[in-house]
Amino acid sequence: DVKVTQSSRYLVKRTGEKVFLECVQDMDHENMFWYRQDPGLGLRLIYFSYDVKMKEKGDIPEGYSVSREKKERFSLILESASTNQTSMYLCASSSRARLNTEAFFGQGTRLTVV
Amino acid sequence: GEDVEQSLFLSVREGDSSVINCTYTDSSSTYLYWYKQEPGAGLQLLTYIFSNMDMKQDQRLTVLLNKKDKHLSLRIADTQTGDSAIYFCAPRGGGGNKLTFGTGTQLKVEL
Numbered sequence: 001d002v003k004v005t006q007s008s009r010y011l012v013k014r015t016g017e018k019v020f021l022e023c024v025q026d027m028d029h030e031n032m033f034w035y036r037q038d039p040g041l042g043l044r045l046i047y048f049s050y051d052v053k054m055k056e057k058g059d060i061p062e063g064y065s066v067s068r069e070k071k072e073r074f075s076l077i078l079e080s081a082s083t084n085q086t087s088m089y090l091c092a093s094s095s096r097a098r099l100n101t102e103a104f105f106g107q108g109t110r111l112t113v114v
Numbered sequence: 115g116e117d118v119e120q121s122l123f124l125s126v127r128e129g130d131s132s133v134i135n136c137t138y139t140d141s142s143s144t145y146l147y148w149y150k151q152e153p154g155a156g157l158q159l160l161t162y163i164f165s166n167m168d169m170k171q172d173q174r175l176t177v178l179l180n181k182k183d184k185h186l187s188l189r190i191a192d193t194q195t196g197d198s199a200i201y202f203c204a205p206r207g208g209g210g211n212k213l214t215f216g217t218g219t220q221l222k223v224e225l
Contacts (some may be wrong), residue, residue, distance in 0.1 A: 042202065042217035104134070
């Protein structure tokens with residue numbers, strides 16, 4: 001059974017804290033993605049990575065950074081959390097080798113910044 | 115980048131058909147996906163269509179693609195309460211690996 005695992009389901013952090021969201025996949029996928037989901041806005045791509053140590057900005061990268069030191073792990077970092085980063089964060093992975101690149105999603109991390 | 119538009123809400127009676135619509139802007143989209151998100155969960159792939167097809171049927175699901183108008187629809191026959199969820203349209207751009215998601219349509223099935 002394929003799996004994308006996010007380290008936390010719920011997180012509460014204070015404004016100004018540095019926050020790490022972790023994502024691990026066990027499918028040997030090359031591509032990994034971080035999205036945030038907000039009501040009425042759907043999923044918006046923050047960053048993605050198509051290989052180890054490679055990253056590309058998505059549509060809303062401001063205030064975020066990422067790290068991909070190993071193929072199976074993709075971390076999202078909020079350098080200094082702000083209340084407007086309160087959201088649901090979804091990690092996904094997909095294979096670059098297959099033409100039909102279905103993305104597999106984690107369960108999501110609901111982050112509240114107070 | 116790609117823009118993907120969906121209606122935010124749809125309400126149907128149990129047993130009726132549901133039709134969820136999606137428009138997109140990238141004419142080079144190769145695969146077009148429908149994902150389902152149940153409450154408190156991540157997204158799961160429901161079905162997809164390749165861009166050289168007009169229609170794909172999979173049990174209660176029918177996907178229609180109008181490439182000329184860049185319009186995609188998902189029809190669910192005999193809608194059940196278990197179909198209540200958010201449905202996302204996600205075209206895959208011709209440029210590679212990225213999926214762009216629509217705003218999602220919240221389907222509510224009433225008894």
